[in-house]
Amino acid sequence: MxxxxxxxxxxxxxxxxxxxxxxxxxxxxxxxxxxxxxxxxxxxxxxxxxxxPLNLTFTIPFYYLWLIKEVVVSNIAVARSVWLGVDSISPNVVTVTAHQKTDLGKVIYANSITLTPGTVSIDLQGDQITVHALTRETAASLLEGEMDRRVCRVEG
Structure with missing residues (x-):
């Protein structure tokens, strides 16, 4: 009810x-x-x-605000890479660990990666997400785990 x-x-x-x-x-x-x-x-x-999911009702709006900021920052970085040319692009495939407890949390994390320009979630197997990143810097920032920690906070 x-x-x-x-x-x-x-x-x-x-x-x-x-x-x-x-x-x-x-x-x-x-x-x-x-x-x-x-x-x-x-x-x-x-x-x-x-x-x-009632547990996300109050936490996810704040995550969305942070994600919107990340999308804008990533858009600028991708546009910069395009303007600088081929030398600024260094495609990478990395595997990140999803520390979320539920499948919903893992899906939120993988979709957030894909929503952020310059990164695409290729595969999700267990706790491992394979990601294609446009640049080494993008891959490195993803490996730092800020997005993973924020999605874990959303989960509660």
């Missing part, structure tokens, strides 16, 4: 942020829409701890 309430709150917040209008008619439509979607999801038995 807690997952249903969390899903309802998330959908309502998403509606309110995207709508920007708070007239009684639109708020009524929001309530009807959210009730319809939550009821449908509940009947389909897709509202559970995996689809709506």
């Amino acid at each position: 807690l997952h249903v309430l969390a899903l309802s709150a998330m959908l309502s917040g998403f509606w309110l942020i995207n709508s920007g209008h708070y007239t009684p008619l639109l708020l009524f439509f929001m309530v009807v829409s959210v009730l319809f979607v939550v009821t449908l999801c509940h009947l389909m038995d897709v509202v559970d701890g995996e689809s709506q």
